[in-house]
Amino acid sequence: MSTLTFGIIKPDAVRAGKYGAIIQRIVDNGFNIRGMKLIHMSKKEAEGFYAVHAERPFFGELTEFMSGEPCVVLCLEKENAVKAWRDLMGATNPAEAAEGTLRKEFATSIGENAVHGSDSEENAVIEISYFFSKLELV
Numbered sequence: 001m002s003t004l005t006f007g008i009i010k011p012d013a014v015r016a017g018k019y020g021a022i023i024q025r026i027v028d029n030g031f032n033i034r035g036m037k038l039i040h041m042s043k044k045e046a047e048g049f050y051a052v053h054a055e056r057p058f059f060g061e062l063t064e065f066m067s068g069e070p071c072v073v074l075c076l077e078k079e080n081a082v083k084a085w086r087d088l089m090g091a092t093n094p095a096e097a098a099e100g101t102l103r104k105e106f107a108t109s110i111g112e113n114a115v116h117g118s119d120s121e122e123n124a125v126i127e128i129s130y131f132f133s134k135l136e137l138v
Helices: 011-015 019-026 041-048 058-066 081-089 102-106 121-131
Strands: 002-009 033-040 069-078 116-118
Touching: 002 019, 002 081, 002 121, 011 019, 011 058, 011 069, 019 033, 019 069, 019 102, 033 121, 041 058, 041 121, 069 081, 081 102, 081 116, 081 121, 102 116
Parallel strands: none
Antiparallel strands: 002 069, 002 116, 033 069
């Protein structure tokens, strides 16, 4: 049964012009793109999205980074989508990411690690609805 997940191609990958290659890898890995748009989050929008990390020491740096330049937000569909997307993304630290993963290929550091993905189906629903209306999902 197909499920949905949420992904972001982060500002570092967009700035480096890698978003086309990442989107191609997403499609090549059997995902259907149900929603996609290029956005430039405000600081307030980034703080709202990452509110679960508000008490963490990296919160300010993360929200500055995510609101500093455009990113691509995605709603992805595939069987077991959350796990499939997380497997394709790879480990948070690109030095530890497996060969063939997006972070191994496109990330430059733990902080600028090219992509974001939901960590559960419940969070995917919340994250998708943060950026997409039902009319924007096909």
